[in-house]
Amino acid sequence: MLEISEVMCYNTEVKILAIESSCDETAAAIISGDPSSKNGKAELLSNVVVSQIDIFKSYGGVIPEVAARSHLEAILPVVHQAFSEAGLTKKGQDDWSQIDAIAVTHTPGLLGSLLIGTLTARTLAILHDKPLYAVHHLKSHIYANWLAVNEDEKQPQFPLLSLVVSGGHTQIIRMDEHNHFEIIGTTMDDAVGECYDKIAKILGLPYPGGPSIARAAKNGDPDKYKLPIPQIKDLDFSFSGLKTAVLRAVQKELGVPISFPSHELAGKLTEQQKADFAASFQKTATKILLNKLEKALEMYPDTKSIVIAGGVSANEDLRKTALAKFGNKTEVFFPALKFAGDNAAMVGAAAFYEIASGVSPTDPYKLNIMPRSEII
Ligand SMILES: Nc1ncnc2c1ncn2[C@@H]1O[C@H](COP(=O)(O)OP(=O)(O)OP(=O)(O)O)[C@@H](O)[C@H]1O
Numbered sequence: 001m002l003e004i005s006e007v008m009c010y011n012t013e014v015k016i017l018a019i020e021s022s023c024d025e026t027a028a029a030i031i032s033g034d035p036s037s038k039n040g041k042a043e044l045l046s047n048v049v050v051s052q053i054d055i056f057k058s059y060g061g062v063i064p065e066v067a068a069r070s071h072l073e074a075i076l077p078v079v080h081q082a083f084s085e086a087g088l089t090k091k092g093q094d095d096w097s098q099i100d101a102i103a104v105t106h107t108p109g110l111l112g113s114l115l116i117g118t119l120t121a122r123t124l125a126i127l128h129d130k131p132l133y134a135v136h137h138l139k140s141h142i143y144a145n146w147l148a149v150n151e152d153e154k155q156p157q158f159p160l161l162s163l164v165v166s167g168g169h170t171q172i173i174r175m176d177e178h179n180h181f182e183i184i185g186t187t188m189d190d191a192v193g194e195c196y197d198k199i200a201k202i203l204g205l206p207y208p209g210g211p212s213i214a215r216a217a218k219n220g221d222p223d224k225y226k227l228p229i230p231q232i233k234d235l236d237f238s239f240s241g242l243k244t245a246v247l248r249a250v251q252k253e254l255g256v257p258i259s260f261p262s263h264e265l266a267g268k269l270t271e272q273q274k275a276d277f278a279a280s281f282q283k284t285a286t287k288i289l290l291n292k293l294e295k296a297l298e299m300y301p302d303t304k305s306i307v308i309a310g311g312v313s314a315n316e317d318l319r320k321t322a323l324a325k326f327g328n329k330t331e332v333f334f335p336a337l338k339f340a341g342d343n344a345a346m347v348g349a350a351a352f353y354e355i356a357s358g359v360s361p362t363d364p365y366k367l368n369i370m371p372r373s374e375i376i
């Protein structure tokens, strides 16, 4: 087994195999870079994502047990493909001599899904004698913004504020330097991505809800329905009220009582009504998020960059409005669209900056998984 002291003084290029399986994407990636310079960049050698969206489309949401079983089937072929796409196979075999470390998402996520990724990573770490880095999923979403698509792309500057908007989280996180996170705002109830998904269901739009709402909203009037902005203290958020507000507005529009079954509402709505509800909701969700970000910027005037992260960061309305609102004063970063949702390249990037910051690897025999963990 590698000694920890040996592991912590990389002063040359390292190749990291990263694994992600926290929800319904089975992913592996290999990144390479020199972490001895803290501001060094990592290069992506391969990035393989197998999504379970097709399985869950017909259910309208993720079934945790089914997700775990799908991860189990996909994980080893996905890891092999990551080696192959990185050019790291020898006579069809994965060349483990080229890999210096393994990184894996260990929290937060679905228990069964996390279990498959972490068991795979632990086993591979023990089998091939590699240091193992257990990475927090939100850290990875934030570090998706360091995955440059072009050579000369700028990187975010510290101190920064990150707005993390995903299926399970809505947070504002302050970073003074690499691998240093302070959560300064969080949702009191639902996440914004969950709200997108639930409202899409009410409107009868296909899973996953975020992209469906964004598509429908293109033909809708964002000012047609007035929806409330929750008055939550400080930098915290709430999205459960917005979800109910849309439900009530749909019921009112259709002239049905609140006891009317919600799964029968969509069949009564015209395409135009769906588009108008989608556009009105999207505009309100963006406004809630960016109002809080504006408040955070007022509280932290030394902020040099804004980093938007997580699946909802793919949203075009959020991107355009954030750039228009903040872009002339502060640099605004979004991940490339392919890195906005769950993927392993971002896990590799997060591990790269953990190594650069001197974080010790985890004992693969003792690695714990946690469905939820606020400690990032
Ligand atoms: N274009 C879009 N507009 C709005 N929301 C979107 C868009 N694309 C994806 N989403 C939303 O992003 C969410 C998925 O993001 P992500 O994969 O980061 O979440 P997760 O991994 O399930 O949760 P977490 O990262 O909090 O553990 C879903 O709620 C999805 O509807």
Ligand SMILES: [Mg+2]
Pocket: 137, 141, 166, 167, 310, 311, 341, 342
């Ligand atoms: Mg995620």
